Amino acid sequence: MPQEAREDGAAGRKVALVTGAGSGIGRAVALALVADNWTVVLAGRRPDALEETARQVGYAGIEGPAVLPVPTDVTRPEEVGALFTTIRDRFGRLDLLFNNAGAFGPPVPVEELSYDDWRAVVDVNLDGAFLCAQAAFRTMKEQDPQGGRIINNGSISAHVPRPHSIAYTATKHAMTGLTKSLSLDGRPYRIACGQIDIGNAATEMTGRMQAGILQANGRTEIEPVMDAADVARTVAHMAALPLEANVQFATVMATAMPYIGRG
Structure with missing residues (x-):
């Protein structure tokens, strides 16, 4: 059974939703937000992984942090709708969406990608x-007090591609357009939207970088990585700003990764 957030223990806390919260950056951000006294709703496709994130958060009695796992497939509109209904019914509002769920796809040449x-x-x-941002936008526009923040997980690939990454790269470029449009459309409603572009955080999804990954020059090389907690601190900083201030775009990357000068 999900470990439900309690209204009494969560009183006075802002409410955040983290998608892809069952591992990697999502889990690290959830932990950082709870440490900053947020109530955090955990969304992801794997209930067991969400439960593990919730277990790592832990509880510290009635005044301790609140966390609510809600298994959700963000590609299904009906499941996203149910997720946001749960948030509104349980907490009455949403102050932050960290739009983090993502997939790489197979690293194959474009002509071989099915x-x-x-x-x-x-x-x-x-x-x-989009589905999560749209639902968050509706909630933030209608709630009282009005407003909130959306932080989209972009990528270094929102700027420059890797070889054999056309689907991932195209979607991350699209994420930048999503961020800009949400930021503009949210102005009248105190909805701030920013994007964090991440390079080589050490997670399950980036394991091949530590084993050796194809470079633009045709070589396969090991790339440096950074701790996902370093990314989480940046997201927590963006989240903590008043709605009158916004980090529109931030880049957090392993210092020596081949980004500047890639290719």
Whole structure:
């Protein structure tokens, strides 16, 4: 059974939703937000992984942090709708969405990428991000007091591609457009939207970088990585700003990774 957030223990805390919260950056951000006294709703496709994130958060009695796992497939509009209904029914509002759920897809040449594999990446990275942002926008616009913040997880690939990454790269470029449009459309309603572009955080999804990954010059090389907690601190900083201030775009990367000068 999900470990439900309690209204009495969560009183006075702002409410955040983290998608892709079952591992990696999502888990690290959830931990950082709870440490900053947020109530955090954990969304992801794997209930067991969400429960592990909730277990790592832990409880410290009635005044301790609150966390609510809600298994959700962000590619399904009906599940996203149910997620936001749960948030509104349980907490009455949403102050932060960290739009983090994502997928890489197979690292194959463009001519070998199947349509199903292309579609799977677009469904999660773009469609899922849109569905959650749209639902968050509606909630933040209608709640009292009005407003909130959306932080989209972009990528270094929102700026420059890796070889054999057309689906991932295309969706991350699209994420930048999503961020800009949400930021503009949110102005009248005190909805701030920013984007964090992450390079080489050490997670399950980036394991191949530590084993050796194809470079633009055709070589396969090991790349440096950074701790996901370093990313989480930046997200927590962005989240803590008053709605009158916004980090529009931030880049956090392993210092020596091949980004500046890539290719």
